Amino acid sequence: MTNVLVCIKRVPEATGEVSLTADGRGIDGTHSGYTTSPNEECAVELAVQAADGGQATVLTLGPGDAIDQLRSALAVGMTDGIHIEADSDAYGPGDVAREIAAAVRAREAGGTAYDLILLGNDAADTGDFQVGVRLAYALGQPVVTGIQNVSVAGGVATLTGEGPDGTETYEVSLPAVVTILEGGVEPRYPSVMGRMKAKKAPVEVLAPSAAPAGSGRESLTVPPPPPNQVQVLGTGPAAAPAFVSTLVELGVIR
């Protein structure tokens, strides 16, 4: 049994066009909808596997609506939630790490110590790449980033991820902080039973522990798409000769 905390973020879906809020400082997900960062969906899956009967807590810092993302994680096997209710756009990565650390310490004071804390490697929207590292230092724990598989035995986490020279393995004594990259596990779908359970699972709502310093964001812009200058070489198999002569023009083949 391992007590696992997984930290997730509600982010706008970004499959089609991205639209900005009226003040140009945020991304408007009203039409696209919201989801959990892909890296964190994998972190949730790994947390459910690693907990193995231990406490499996899912935490988010976000607006009231972020309860949707907490419930999604609770529906696939997390046991309880922590919702730090705050406008996540006003919080920089240092602020978020401090708030998670405060929540972890509060749980410790209440008798629950987490052996393993999982986060996404980088959020799909802000891509700051640092909350996990800052959290680990705040808690005095070791940290490994960019991990795709986790297994826990005897107080040691064995972690694997892709490095420049191949698949790298880490063995880290718990407690530890680990950030997850997509690709090692397939997130499970919630069952009907899981969804029912999620509705009743306890979610502790916390207020932020301190005012945020902010992220330094001044504004956002959506770069205009490149002008459509596509040259259609043809339709169907008949276009094959044009494809090959284009490769010759480009110098790819002679």
Next chain:
Amino acid sequence: MIAVLVEVEDGRAALVSQEALTFARGLAGDGDSVEAVVVAAPGTDLSAVVGDCAAYGVARVHVADSAELSSYAAAAWAGVLDTAAGDASVILAGGSNRGSEILAHLATRRDLPMAANAVSARVDGSTTTLQRQVVGGAVIETMTLAASPAILTLAGHAVEPVPADAPGAAEVVTTSPAIAADDLRARVVSVTPRAGGDGASLTRAKIVVGAGRGAGGPDGFGGVDALAAKLGGVVGVSRVVTSLGWRPHHEQVGQTGNRINPDLYVPCGISGAIQHWAGCSSSKTIIAINTDAEAPMVTKAAYAIVGDMHEVIPAILAELDKR
């Protein structure tokens, strides 16, 4: 002084590091120098890396040589960079996972903010204003780092690597820093080389043939595999393909996969969602093959064939065979 973390790849300065060195030279004001920090396992031959640094205008290369650095540990690497960077006004790394991780450690140790995925920056005393990619590059954020030094990583392939006009010799300073035990708590204990293709070959490939949902299933990749082999390229796939388990994740091109910058990219049956464009937008020429003439991948491409990849690719292979 601007300090740049230079990563080693196949005995040379990694491409992302060459990009960072180019960017650093642009940031350096009059009388400002660029210094490189190289951390590698003891015994690694770094002569070519030092040569690369000199070619990119680096005045001094700091090389760390400690037995404790025999296997990668981000905190230890960050500690070395922290000491070598000294009172640098900017500390920069390329936008690799390693670079981002090490700078996150460094920023935390110095209790300073850090900006990831920068594409441009202006340093004005203790305030740096920069643009950086968010949402996989679909959105550009303008932000202020109200701290000195400015700690930032550069977005992958946002800058074309250009050697210096009039490079000099680089002075090499070798240090043997003491590594704190706490900084070795998380370190690589073993590395298993990947069999066959891997993400690293994809990020370096000059020709990439892509496949998406249009492949139709795990058996639908024969054509792209054959075309890639014929052109001397590598296969890359979209996120839906890896999510469905049709191909392994290390072949993914996209925000949650590899960022490629080939001379030629041939995406087949890929619609071109933001997630995918984030990984392939640096391709020099794109020839899309897609049934939908209005798909973003087609409208963003230089050339396109409108048609089913399963009909078009065999015709291309036959045409190539004729030559």
